[in-house]
Structures are given as C-alpha cells and as structure tokens.
Amino acid sequence: MERNLHRQLANMKKSLFDQGYLDEQFIQLEELQDAANPNFVEEVVTMYYRDSARLIQNIDHALEKNPLDFAKLDNYMHQFKGSSCSIGAKKLKNECTQFKEYCETGNGEGCKRTFQQVKKEYAALKKKLEHYFQFARQVGPVEKACRPK
C-alpha cells in the first residue's frame, strides 16, 4: 500500500518534470531535506509564493503606468526570476527571460502580453505544487529523492 503511494508521488513528480514545470533545481532542493527538515522544499516554495506575490503586484502596477519604466520593470522581474530559478520553476523562468528581453527592447506590448503568461504559469504551478505537497505529506518522508527518468 505504502509503496503504491510512493509510486503515485513519484509519478506526480515525473509529470511535473515532463510537462516542463520543474527542473533539476527542484531535485537539488529535495536532496537537502533531512530528518531535521523533512518539509524543507514545501517551506521554501511557500516562502516563494508569499514573497513573490508582492513582486507580481509591483509589476502589475508598473505595467499600468504611462510611459512604462522599463528599468524598474526589469529590476522587479530580475528579482522574480531569481526566486523562480531557486525553486526550479522552469516554465516560469523562461517566461521571465522573455519578459526581460522585451524590457531591453522597450517593447511594452510584449511585456504586458508576456506578463499575462507569467501570471498564468505562476498560478498553475502553485496549484500543482500544493497538490504535490499535500500528497507528499500523506505519503511521509521518502528515504532519498527519486530522480524522474
């Protein structure tokens, strides 16, 4: 029974990787989990969503200004991209890169369009990770991180 749950959890994770939501960095974080800190990754991700909510808001407000302050937008996005990388959020990271490129070329429409994508990905990942961690807590700690093939 337990092995079945572990397998289900592993499949959930594999699916997140196959769909490009997560990358290797997520695995690196899982490998830092130990008996003292069995929910380390969940804590980091929770912290990420809490902190980045403010950044998202800042970017939203900045995108409403006219004219756009691309330096400011780039700065906010740099922070957001950094944290997203740190948790292994692959798709998000790529959208952020795209946004930054539009900032560099002063393409306001591009920024706005990309940011809609960013917010969508951000929300989608949050749901998936919440589900994953909820299930992981039920399953209990695994002995070691399982790398998806």
Added chain:
Amino acid sequence: MVMDQEMGRYPSSSSSSSSSGAPNLHVLAVDDSHVDRKVIEKLLKISCCKVTAVESGKRALQYLGLDGDKSPVEFDGLKVNLIMTDYSMPGMTGYELLKEIKGSSRLREIPVVIMSSENILGRIDRCMEEGAEEFLVKPVQLSDVRRLTDFILQGDEDRQKVGSSKRKLWDVPRSWFTTSCS
C-alpha cells in the same frame, strides 16, 4: 583582551578541521532574496557550517563591525571565516560590499564569494580583480558549497602549520566560552 584571559580556562586544541570538536566554519551569507537566504543557509548547515544570514550589504557591514558607527573593539559577533554575498542587491551591491571588506585591514583576509544569477564576464572579472575568492552562478549547488568549505578549511590548516598563535585564538568560536561558562 578579554578573549585571551578566557582562553586560559579551556583545553587548547586549535586542532585541524578533521577532528571532532573542531570549530565549524562561520559563514556570513548576504542576500536580499528571502528564498535564496533560506536555501543558502540550508546548504551551509548541511555542510556543517554555522550561518549568519543577513539581507543587505549594510547589515553585513554592521555585523562585521564596519559600519562606521561602532568602533571595531565593540564588535561582538563570532569570527567570520567566509562571506558569501549576492551580487545584485538594492542599496549596496555585492561588489561594493566586497570592496568595503577588502578595504578594511581587519577584515580583508576573510574570503568573499560572489553569487549571481547572471554569468557576465565583465562582472566576474571585476569581482575577481577586487579580491573575490570565487564567483558562483546561481542557483548555488551543494557541491559548490562543499568545495568552498573544504578549500577554506584547508587554508586554515595550512595557516596553522605555518602560523601564529594569534590566528589560533581567533579560530576558537565564542560558543565554546558561553557553553562552558556556568
């Protein structure tokens, strides 16, 4: 100096890093990102380091007793063996922090490592020229931290073989005093 007097009470084992009971490295981590601070702290703790994590260059300088308001004699933090700082931070960048540290006769010997999400050659060169020990591209890996701590500990061992008794005193963490004092 107070530390000299207290040293007399305890067995002097300014031993090599490999023996148990040897002091752990104390690392000062500087990063404005809450998430990154949490991760670097974990990486360092897993590598058996004591960690102090602060969110800005200004705070780092305060901790090191170099903020201009306090005289160095009042500095009461644990001796820092390594500083790991993010490059891009509001206010004072990691590069500016590096310059402050290397500009201080008291602190310049502390190895400083710069971390950055951007792999920009000019930036790397500038930091290395200013005396950074290493430039790590984020996200920082456990292998990076382990390599760094091994390097620092090896450096300490080498210094102790050559070295001065004053250096050995500095290696003793203050926690030895506080735990043993009744």
